[in-house]
Amino acid sequence: MPNSNAATNCIVNPKKVAPAAAIIFGATGDLTHRKIVPAFYHLAKNGLLPDGFVIMGFARRPKSDDEFRKDLKEALDKFSHTKPIDEDVWAKLSQHIYYFQGDLPDAESYRKLNEKLKGLPEASIIQGNYLFYLATSPNYFNIVAQNLSEAGLATGSPDQMRRLIVEKPFGEDLASAKELNKSLQAAFPEKNIFRIDHYLGKETVQNLLYFRFANSIYEPLWNRRYIDHVQITVAEKVGVEGRGGYYDTAGASRDMLQNHLFQLLTITAMEPPASLDAESIRDEKVKVLKSIPTPRPEELAKSAVRAQYGGGFIDKKAINAYRQEEKVSPNSLTETYVAVRFEIDNWRWAGVPFYLRTGKALTKQFTEINIVFNRPPSVLFAAAGEAHLRRNSLRIRIQPNEGITVNFNAKTPSKSAAQLVDMKFTYQGGFTDYLPEAYERLIIDALVGESTLFTRSDETEEAWRLVDAVHAAWDLQTVENLPLYACGSMGPVESDLLLERDGRHWVSPKD
Ligand SMILES: NC(=O)c1ccc[n+]([C@@H]2O[C@H](COP(=O)([O-])OP(=O)(O)OC[C@H]3O[C@@H](n4cnc5c(N)ncnc54)[C@H](OP(=O)(O)O)[C@@H]3O)[C@@H](O)[C@H]2O)c1
Structure with missing residues (x-):
């Protein structure tokens, strides 16, 4: 049964906006x-x-x-x-x-x-x-x-x-x-x-704090003992669409990784704050970034993938190759896709890779976080041919079709075989309340002086430290072309290899 809230406004902020x-x-x-x-x-x-x-x-x-x-x-x-x-x-x-x-x-x-x-x-x-x-x-x-x-x-x-x-x-x-x-x-x-990082204004991103800290079932598992790795994806279906002038100076790493992806990473990985006030939460987010050591160029040569989209069609609409887009240099080495592997060197996360990826002209527009748990032991089922039971995972969908899916192994009817099945919560099915746009929440917060959902100066600087390291590593490479990926795909083969080298693979997007 969907929950309904009789209040006419659902942007929870008890402080009143002063005339301004x-x-x-x-x-x-x-x-x-x-x-x-x-x-x-x-x-x-x-x-x-x-x-x-x-x-x-x-x-x-x-x-x-x-x-x-x-x-x-x-x-x-x-x-x-x-x-x-x-x-x-x-x-x-x-x-x-x-x-x-x-x-x-x-x-x-x-x-x-x-x-x-x-x-x-x-x-x-x-x-x-x-x-x-x-x-x-x-x-x-x-x-x-x-x-x-x-x-x-x-x-x-x-x-x-x-x-x-x-x-x-x-x-x-x-x-x-x-x-x-x-x-x-x-x-x-x-x-x-x-x-502003408008991702922080999204209800689903704020819900991550509730999901983690207002429930007792997942937080005990939220660490290196139970989690194999974490994937964060911000996928865009559109190309640069006339923004070539700006985009060619920025690329996916500066346009998306430095802000949206790191915001999702910090909220996923942070320790419980001392309280819900702005500084306590932002302190914990900054600590996560500070716990990521600046990777060396030789590490990043393997762990940071960049690529550009080639031409093609998305939804039957022709898309130029990136280098042929308006206001983009024909020799551009600006990446429209980036995938990076980071590790957070702290007590909770040591040894757990966080794979972050974002790109343009991909299969579909979606943002999600996948928490992939350790593989269950197969001792009981190995004899029945299940030597490698599949890992449980949590799919936290930020947009669209906002919600959370837990998957687990279930017995396939009439067979001695396990199959992953989904247990799904959707915002649309769970609530009938008005879902505000991110900018509504952020503007009201700024009007009442509530800064939790805004990025503090040290947070932006820590995120830049990591993005700068990626660029420094790329600058050492002498290349004339970047790897290409097909429009409407999920990125270059190099990105798949980034995970395959570690015996993992990207969780494929669902609706
Ligand atoms: N558009 C988006 O969806 C989006 C999303 C996220 C972030 N942003 C960020 O938001 C900012 C604005 O982006 P935008 O897309 O709205 O840019 P835009 O469409 O190019 O608009 C620029 C605005 O600045 C004004 N302006 C430029 N030079 C001026 C001057 N010398 N004096 C007075 N006004 C001047 C323009 O006014 P006149 O045209 O009248 O000169 C226009 O109102 C950028 O920092 C962008 O990165 C945009």
Whole structure:
């Protein structure tokens, strides 16, 4: 029986949002249209935003407030994950939406922005509480923080809210991430900086903490004595789709491994925190990364696989080979696929490999964590031809078809043979509650100052240390081409060999 929750909103956060203005830098861009505005709309629809909550868009092109509202409504109609749009909710929200035309590097724009904010009809309600959202290209992150500081916008009086949300990518290597941390922290205290990794906003990722620490059945098994290895996969079906300019400078390791995959790894592997407060949880996550020694280049030559997609078809749609994509160098050595084996050198995990993989133009779009247990002893069944019983595993599906599947050996009817069968929980079947989008959860948390689901500065730096090591190893290799994999496959043969060398194989994706 599905559980139902009578409460209208299910984004659990007991703190109340104070009246405020969210100032979005990059307000005419794709992210604002696709994610940020639908998130604010759903927060308003669920009664989570106070009356008079202001959204101020900041971008370069000229636009009136009404034109901006119209653009956002079109975006909402297109990208909202619930339909139809509640026109009354939108009408109420949109009357407090404004547009400011400014130039990000121009200090004068911020002085004028300050004046505009102070002169708003809602100024006496929002009382100088501002949430700044950096939805711009990352090369502006520094300068916006600095300009906000110089205009007196980054710090208010002690009872005023001044917070900064920063989008990914956060730096392009350890040195640039440190530099960025330094300049953001010169403008805002660390507790007011909210680095987004939208994976942390996903209900299924948060559920991992519940699954591990709110149950007594799995935690005793969650260690090197019972677990053979762990696999984490973030598979994308799409190619670079017009983002070739950015992607060719980043690749799968910087675009996905440094953030989403390491976030999933730390939550899977962390020790129970002392409490559920932000710092206790983030301390434990950082400890996991610190327990991964920087691998040597000769190790990584074997344990880090990279590849590019060749051309082909996915769902009958032709996809160019990566090197033929728009804005990608024809000699590009940027990887669209990466698979890496890491080990966490601590008491719980020593000797348990964690295999991480991510790629574009793969068979299907899905994210999952597979916990693969030790092989059961076959003493009883060997005589019946079952010399190698198959391993139990836990499939934690982050998206889509969110849920958890346990599999175990069962007797095949009428035969003396074991067969793996599934015991399955799905979010859709288990709950009827509203499943919020990640950005809804993250924005509400930033508004109430709850930073558990945001990445701390030391966490980003530790993750970069490992990604930098992978790149340093690759840079030592003289290659003219990367291995290719077919569009619509699950990656290159080298990735399969990475596990086969250890006597293992990738768990094949299911729906
Ligand atoms: N799009 C996504 O789904 C997505 C997902 C995850 C993370 N992100 C991250 O989010 C950020 C924004 O991405 P996006 O895809 O939304 O980019 P985008 O579509 O290119 O939008 C860029 C925005 O920045 C504004 N802008 C650029 N230069 C400016 C300047 N000098 N002064 C004022 N405004 C300026 C643009 O305004 P004008 O066009 O009016 O100049 C536009 O509103 C990036 O860091 C990206 O990595 C995006």
